[in-house]
Amino acid sequence: MAKLGFLGLGLMGYPMARNLLRAGHRVALWSNTLSKAKQLAEEEKGLACESPKQVAEQSEFVFLCVGDTKMSEEVLTGENGVIEGAKPGTVVANASTISPSASRAIGEKLGAKGIQYLDAPCTGSTPGATAGTLTFMIGGEREVYDKTKPFLEAMGKQFYYCGGPGCGLEAKLTQNLILSNIMQAFNEGIVLSTKAGIDPELMLEILNNSAAKSGLIAYKAPFVFKRDFTTNFSTKWMHKDIGLALDSAQEQGVPLPLTSLTHQMFQAAISEGYGELDMCSTIRVMERWAGVEVKGK
16 A cells, blocks of 8 residues: 555546545545545545645655646645655656646756656546546656556556656647647537538538547537536636647747637637636537527437
């Protein structure tokens, strides 16, 4: 039984931490909302902590899944952060999707204290986190990844070692860049076909049996047709990830014209009040503009 820690108990973090507990590990828990840590600790015999520092004091490996770059910096290198409680040799694996350059800077700060660091963003949304079938993309030292992988296996099923610090995040941002652009393309196409009088379910069947087939659309479209925008992956977090991809592209001198437009469309959805809803709710912007609703029978 390993001594583990987990920071951040949101839609993804809560089931990820629960899976570590159910794998038989001792897990110290922290969340911005202390009641979540206490609830999970009570349900699965974990240890609720009042600060990231306290989690680090109890742990050999610390995992986290928090909302953005600033949150990662605060819980890892800020006051009462992991850096103040972790012993030399502790491993920190950050499953959050944050800025690659900021992640490298975090790793350098932790490394100066003898703390080993991996960027380990994951994909699979809430259903994957619940089922323990997430896909992880890893950046950092290979030997640190190798000794951390057995614990990642309690939370995921596919693992890709992408290279040095920041490389896992670059892979994750590339994936989300493509997903968001596919989502926007679907929004435009299905609104156009619906406005023209084609049944949306028929249009989806055509897409699913053509070169335009997409796993994302095959999964998301039925929710759109049911007008069910319950959050699996929110508009605001995808918008954040698109912004991180654009920042990385600027740093590397790579133009991303299509992605820039998609970023603005997701911002439009947030401005209209859909930020907390699932990202498939972004179609409502196009629907309003076109004066049509994409709805199943």
